[in-house]
Every structure is written in C-alpha cells, then in structure tokens.
Amino acid sequence: MQTHSSEPRFFLIDCNNFFASCERVFRPDLAHQPIVVLSNNDGCVVARSKEAKALGIPMGEAEFKLRPLLERHKVHIFSSNFSLYGALSKRVMASIESLVGSVEQYSIDECFVRLKPSQAVNALEIARAIVQRVQQWVGIPVSIGIAASRTLAKLACHLAKTYCSEVFFLNGSEEQHDSLFAEIPVQEVWGIGRRRAKRLNEAEIYTVYDLKYADTAWIRRKLNVTALNTQLELRGIPCIEESTAPAEARKTIVTSRSFGEKVYAQETLAHALTAFVSRAAVRLRKNKLLAKGLAINIASSRFSEQYTDKSWQISLVRPTMDTQVLIEAARQGLAKIFQPGIPYARAGVLLFDLSSSHVRQGSLLDLSAMSHELRRDTLMHTLDSINSRYGHGQIRFALEGTEPEAWQMKQERRSHNYLGNWQDLAIAHCKN
DNA sequence: TCTGGGGTCCTAGGACCC
DNA sequence: TCTGGGGTCCTAGGACCC
Numbered sequence: 001m002q003t004h005s006s007e008p009r010f011f012l013i014d015c016n017n018f019f020a021s022c023e024r025v026f027r028p029d030l031a032h033q034p035i036v037v038l039s040n041n042d043g044c045v046v047a048r049s050k051e052a053k054a055l056g057i058p059m060g061e062a063e064f065k066l067r068p069l070l071e072r073h074k075v076h077i078f079s080s081n082f083s084l085y086g087a088l089s090k091r092v093m094a095s096i097e098s099l100v101g102s103v104e105q106y107s108i109d110e111c112f113v114r115l116k117p118s119q120a121v122n123a124l125e126i127a128r129a130i131v132q133r134v135q136q137w138v139g140i141p142v143s144i145g146i147a148a149s150r151t152l153a154k155l156a157c158h159l160a161k162t163y164c165s166e167v168f169f170l171n172g173s174e175e176q177h178d179s180l181f182a183e184i185p186v187q188e189v190w191g192i193g194r195r196r197a198k199r200l201n202e203a204e205i206y207t208v209y210d211l212k213y214a215d216t217a218w219i220r221r222k223l224n225v226t227a228l229n230t231q232l233e234l235r236g237i238p239c240i241e242e243s244t245a246p247a248e249a250r251k252t253i254v255t256s257r258s259f260g261e262k263v264y265a266q267e268t269l270a271h272a273l274t275a276f277v278s279r280a281a282v283r284l285r286k287n288k289l290l291a292k293g294l295a296i297n298i299a300s301s302r303f304s305e306q307y308t309d310k311s312w313q314i315s316l317v318r319p320t321m322d323t324q325v326l327i328e329a330a331r332q333g334l335a336k337i338f339q340p341g342i343p344y345a346r347a348g349v350l351l352f353d354l355s356s357s358h359v360r361q362g363s364l365l366d367l368s369a370m371s372h373e374l375r376r377d378t379l380m381h382t383l384d385s386i387n388s389r390y391g392h393g394q395i396r397f398a399l400e401g402t403e404p405e406a407w408q409m410k411q412e413r414r415s416h417n418y419l420g421n422w423q424d425l426a427i428a429h430c431k432n
Numbered sequence: 433t434c435t436g437g438g439g440t441c442c443t444a445g446g447a448c449c450c
Numbered sequence: 451t452c453t454g455g456g457g458t459c460c461t462a463g464g465a466c467c468c
Contacts, residue, residue: 038436039435039436039437040436040437041434041435041436042434043434043435043436044434044435044436046436046437046468060435060436061435062434062435063434063435064433064434064435065434065435067434080436082437106467106468107467107468108468109468110468190466190467191465191466191467192466193465193466193467194465194466195464195465195466196465196466224441224442224443224465225441225442226441226442226465226466250439251439251440252438252439252440253438253439254437254438254439255437255438256436256437256438257436257437258435258436258437301435302435303434303435346436348437409436410434
C-alpha cells in the first residue's frame with residue numbers, strides 16, 4: 001500500500017474544553033475548579049472542565065439528574081453564553097492567523113491549517129508557538145494535531161489530549177502509527193458516529209487500525225463514499241476538501257429553541273416564531289442573502305406522551321430579506337398546524353432556497369413593487385445597524401410580544417457578556 | 433417538573449420524461 | 451395494453467459534525 005502518512009500537511013487546532021475555558025478567562029479564581037456549561041435553557045451539560053470530567057460528569061446528561069453530584073462537589077455551573085464564546089473564538093482564530101497566515105475555521109473552537117511547504121519544515125516549532133501565543137494573548141489552552149490528512153490531524157489531536165501533550169505530530173513510521181491506531185476505538189475517527197461504529201463492529205472492525213485496512217469495496221458498499229474517503233484519509237491520502245466559504249455556500253438558516261416552560265396558547269407560539277423569524281432574517285441579511293422558502297415547526301417534548309412534531313412550509317412569490325414578509329408567512333403557517341391542548345416545548349424557523357441579494361431579479365411587470373421592495377431593504381438595513389450598535393432587540397416587531405413570556409429560555413446562571421456589552425466590562429479591584 | 437441548537441452530505445425511492 | 455432502459459429532479463430520512 002503506497003502511502004505518505006507522515007508528511008505534515010495539516011494542523012488541527014482545538015481549544016481545550018472551550019466553553020469552560022472561556023468562563024475561566026474572566027474568572028481566574030476558577031482555575032483548577034470543576035466547571036460545567038449547560039445547553040440553552042439550562043437543559044443538559046454541553047461542556048466540562050478537566051476537573052468536572054474527572055468527577056465522572058457525562059457529556060449531554062440532563063442537569064436535573066446530575067444535581068446532587070454537582071452540589072456535592074461544588075461544581076461551578078454556567079448557562080451558555082454564546083456571545084462571549086463567539087468573541088473569544090474570533091480572538092483565538094486571529095491569534096493563530098498572526099502566525100500562519102490563514103486558517104480554515106471548522107467550528108467555534110476548532111480550525112484546520114493547510115501547511116505550505118515552507119511551514120511543513122518547521123511544523124512542530126510553529127505548532128508550539130501557536131499554543132503559547134493563544135494562551136498568552138487570549139488565555140485559552142489549545143491542543144494541536146499534525147498529520148498528513150485532516151482525518152489524521154483530528155486523530156493526532158485526540159492523541160495529544162490522551163497523552164496530555166499540547167502537540168502531537170504523527171511523524172513516525174507506518175508501523176508506529178499502526179500500533180497506536182490498534183489501541184484507538186473506531187468511533188474516535190472523524191466521520192464515524194455511533195451508527196456507523198455499530199455497523200463496523202458487527203463486521204469485526206473495532207479499532208482505527210481495523211478500519212484503515214478494511215476491505216475498501218465493502219466500506220463503499222455497506223457505508224457510503226464519505227466513509228470511503230475517511231478510510232483513504234487514514235491511509236494518509238488527503239481527500240476531504242475544505243468546506244467552501246460558509247457565507248456564500250450556505251443553504252439554510254435555522255433558528256429554533258426549546259421553551260423555558262410549556263406553551264399552550266397559539267398567540268404565545270406566534271410571539272416565539274416571530275422572534276425566531278426576526279433572528280433568522282438578521283442572519284440572512286448579514287450573509288447578503290434572500291430567502292424564497294420558509295418553514296416552521298412546532299413540537300411537544302420528545303419525552304411527553306402527547307408527542308407531536310408538525311411542520312409547514314411555503315415557497316414565497318419572490319425572494320425576500322424583509323422580516324415582515326417572513327413573519328406574515330410564519331403566522332399564516334402556524335394557524336394551519338396549531339392544535340389546542342398540546343404542551344408545546346419547542347419551535348423553529350427554517351429559511352431555505354437562499355440566493356445572493358446582489359443578483360436580485362427585478363420584476364418588469366411591476367416597477368412600483370420593485371421600488372417598494374428597495375425601500376423595505378433600506379429599512380431592514382437601518383434596523384440592523386441600530387440593533388447592532390445599541391444591542392440586539394432594541395428595535396423589534398411588536399408581534400414578538402412586549403412582555404417576557406413562557407417561551408423564553410431559562411438562563412439562570414449566565415456570565416456577563418464581558419466582550420460585547422459596555423455595561424458588562426470586567427472590573428478590576430485594587431487592594432492598597 | 434427538568435433532556436441543546438445549527439448545520440451538511442448522502443441515499444433511496446417516487447414522479448416524470450423519452 | 452404491455453413491454454424496457456436510462457436519465458433527471460425532488461423529497462424524506464438517516465447519519466454525521468461540534
């Protein structure tokens with residue numbers, strides 16, 4: 001088998017316990033303390049500090065089930081604070097870019113770097129410099145995997161964490177890699193989730209090593225081409241490309257939330273959907289897009305006896321960025337699928353059939369409608385710029401409702417928005 | 433009582449066409 | 451009326467990611 005599996009072509013840089021580390025940046029007193037961060041609505045655990053992991057707190061577990069354990073060990077609990085995490089993520093990425101030129105951001109806490117030949121020569125030194133700089137400039141610890149393909153770089157990063165090393169370079173011989181891979185369960189591989197792992201296990205493929213050398217035709221037949229690419233990547237042959245620029249390539253925009261409390265009233269659901277449409281529309285305009293399709297869905301709890309999940313969708317006459325047009329469509333849809341007596345637990349809005357707002361098509365038949373649309377566009381952009389300057393929700397549609405309501409999510413332990421709100425700036429106290 | 437949110441890609445199957 | 455291959459497009463659902 002011809003491979004080049006030790007050539008350094010990619011970094012995968014991953015922030016350690018990112019949300020928990022973010023909370024620590026402005027609470028240095030929490031160093032070495034167990035921390036968990038909860039999902040939206042304070043439902044379940046989505047991030048844990050190293051100390052919390054050591055206490056055996058599982059990922060994704062419902063908070064109410066863990067409460068005794070959390071209290072017993074005095075675990076610090078935070079609601080998720082995405083504006084803070086987003087702001088710190090930007091700083092992490094910028095710090096890395098200051099050393100390597102450009103990164104391919106993969107998620108809020110991870111990025112790939114495709115190494116130029118000149119960088120590949122000094123891969124290890126550069127990686128160590130990144131770890132040091134991100135810690136110093138932003139205060140976030142990162143781990144780095146260095147390898148010949150993206151999948152291997154992810155695996156190398158996993159090894160870095162396993163061996164408590166900041167950087168792991170897969171630069172050994174084929175045999176050395178294989179003996180490492182024989183110890184790693186196959187579900188650790190990027191792209192192999194629970195289901196595929198189960199199918200692989202049924203075929204007696206248990207480890208990364210097994211997958212690397214499994215019969216290629218079988219993988220293609222029983223799984224799919226994605227899994228085949230994964231296998232080739234394990235052999236050191238890069239074949240997963242960078243996902244294309246998100247803003248232009250994006251196909252859907254989703255805003256959905258679970259409610260703080262169950263909702264029975266149609267009008268309350270309408271308020272929630274209106275708020276979700278408004279948020280989705282802001283993201284639409286920020287990406288310079290128009291939407292032609294809108295879907296809504298309302299559902300009761302998956303754990304409830306009266307489980308129901310209803311959706312409705314519409315194709316609009318013309319692509320739009322106008323919040324009001326979208327709100328009207330959503331409310332119209334709600335009237336069609338709402339059923340009284342159901343304890344609704346969540347709702348969502350999906351914008352689809354997206355197109356670039358640069359190539360908005362004029363209607364030759366109706367010039368006055370065109371000019372109305374252009375005036376509305378201007379109004380929407382004005383709304384966005386006021387809200388971005390004075391804070392989200394400063395100006396909003398009255399149909400969102402004016403009082404706090406049951407649908408709004410629980411966030412009882414949210415930290416300050418230290419980097420996004422003047423009122424929330426950290427304050428230093430001097431002792432004399 | 434309480435169980436996240438936001439995405440992408442692939443495949444199978446049906447409708448429709450020649 | 452039935453016969454057949456082959457192509458495209460769309461949608462629903464599954465699987466994965468963080």
